[in-house]
Amino acid sequence: MTYTPRAVAAMLGIAPTTLRTWDQRYGVGPSQRSEGGHRRYEDSDVELIRRMMALTARGVTPAAAAELARRQRDRGPFRARSPLDDDIARAARLAFVTSANGLDESSMLDVAGKLIADHGVVAAWDSVFVPCLTDIGDMIAARGSGVEIEHLASASVLQAMRGVPRSTAPGPPAALLSTAPEEQHVLALEALGAALSEQDCQWRSLGARVPPRALCDAVAALRPGVTLIWAHRADLTAAVPLDELHARSDSLLAVAGPGWSGVALPSFVQRPESLTEAVELVLARTSD
Structure with a gap:
């Protein structure tokens, strides 16, 4: 027609x-x-x-x-790049953890960079990075030592993801990413940002420990399509000014991370359960 x-x-x-x-x-x-x-x-x-x-x-x-x-x-619609089959994922996890235990940053960067180049951020994050970092954390807890291993592994993943070229798309950012006010973990937000860069989406990240007023001011100034706040513990979510953010902007509000599990949320807040769902949420908003 x-x-x-x-x-x-x-x-x-x-x-x-x-x-x-x-x-x-x-x-x-x-x-x-x-x-x-x-x-x-x-x-x-x-x-x-x-x-x-x-x-x-x-x-x-x-x-x-x-x-x-x-x-x-x-x-067009979001499509995750080629998934890792079990053998490739298993080999990549072994190589990454072995390199981490040896504090071999160069090898970790090589593994992470090739995974992202060949399979994309989402597949690399879900199939290798998250399982490896979880295993390393469990190993450190059992040993009672080795925090340096976790820090270097996280830094290597972060550096590899920041190698994804950022979008130069005009206009307000498709997404503004922030942690809860006292949250210090930002790696998951960086993964979302890198995945959005692969989709040519412009995004901004406020990083860790963002004061409520600073978050509200940034949302009002940048007018992003989606504002997503990450928290890994429930006690950190209480200081997030969801009502004020909603009142000050037409940005779609979303929350992510295990800290939000079981937290009662207002009807205007969405909670993607995975990296894929978070990317899809942003892309859907930019197409509205």
Whole structure:
């Protein structure tokens, strides 16, 4: 089905002159022409304009909104890269833990970097990094020593993930990532950021121990599509200003990490259960 400019304008509540301007200046226009040469919009054209309208409503300039809307359309739905089969994952975990025990940073970086390059951040995180760091933590607890092993292993994973090129997409960030006010663990947020970079999504991270006021001010200033707050213990979640964040911004609020398990959440807060779900949440929001 195709639509006339007048029909599209009525459908979206936008002036026909705006449609014409966006077509002429930014290339956001109809894909089809009738036999008489009249402009005709397809469903995909209407969706592209809808995305551009949502972006301009968030303060993005029309030129940047047009580029970003096209990137969102061309990116398509999230698909995790090739998963690791059991043998490859098992070998990678053995190599990483062996290197960690030897404090061999170079080898850990090599393993982590190849996993990300070949299989993507999500598969590497789920199948190798999380199991390895969990095993290392359990080993340290049993020994009563070896914290340096865990620190160097975490640093190696962090460095490998930061090797994923950051997006240069225009406009507000698709996601703002933050910890709870007294939370010090940031590795899971870095994994989400790296996975979003693979999807050409712009993101910002406030890092560890973010004061409530600083988080609220950053959300108000940056106007991200999604604000996600991570916590690994339930007692750390109490100081997160969810109500104030909701009142000050139209950013979609989400929480993640084991600390939120069992915590009663307001209806306006979402809780992705995995890295894949968190990426999908951000991508869905950028397509609204």
